[in-house]
Amino acid sequence: MRRAIYPGSFDPVTNGHLDVVERARKLFDEVIVAVADNDEKQPLFSLRERLDLLRKTVGRIDNVRIAQLKGLLVEFAKAEKAGAVIRGLRAVSDFEFEFQMALMNRKLDAVVETIFLMPKEEYTYLSSRIVKEIARLGGDVSSFVPACVTRALNRKFNR
Numbered sequence: 001m002r003r004a005i006y007p008g009s010f011d012p013v014t015n016g017h018l019d020v021v022e023r024a025r026k027l028f029d030e031v032i033v034a035v036a037d038n039d040e041k042q043p044l045f046s047l048r049e050r051l052d053l054l055r056k057t058v059g060r061i062d063n064v065r066i067a068q069l070k071g072l073l074v075e076f077a078k079a080e081k082a083g084a085v086i087r088g089l090r091a092v093s094d095f096e097f098e099f100q101m102a103l104m105n106r107k108l109d110a111v112v113e114t115i116f117l118m119p120k121e122e123y124t125y126l127s128s129r130i131v132k133e134i135a136r137l138g139g140d141v142s143s144f145v146p147a148c149v150t151r152a153l154n155r156k157f158n159r
Contacts, residue, residue, distance in 0.1 A: 001030060008033075012044070014123070078112070085105065138159070
């Protein structure tokens with residue numbers, strides 16, 4: 001079975017993330033969307049909330065599984081018998097960081113390949129950070145995220 005890991009913080013999941021999952025599904029038999037709990041970031045949504053939002057969105061797609069990512073990504077990939085890591089690239093500005101991470105992961109485990117996927121052009125400007133900022137300032141984010149995420153953001157910002 002060809003299996004890939006799509007890691008991220010998904011704080012929150014956006015339509016761009018959904019697009020990358022759909023693209024990855026065309027290439028792999030199973031895609032594991034792995035939610036990282038990064039100590040260096042202050043997420044808006046708790047790990048449990050992010051997992052729940054993902055289950056309500058991408059978790060309903062055939063051959064997509066949601067999991068919590070603990071420890072090193074390459075170790076997680078090995079444990080899940082995944083041969084690839086999927087990373088979304090929106091713009092050239094994403095490339096430098098993602099390239100560095102891919103090279104480090106290759107150094108840690110040369111068996112796991114990194115595959116970069118670009119979302120549809122309409123999502124290239126979209127990021128979880130921007131979505132949170134728009135929602136915090138009272139803007140409408142319904143065209144950027146699934147409906148359950150819009151509701152969750154409205155609750156977070158008391159709307």
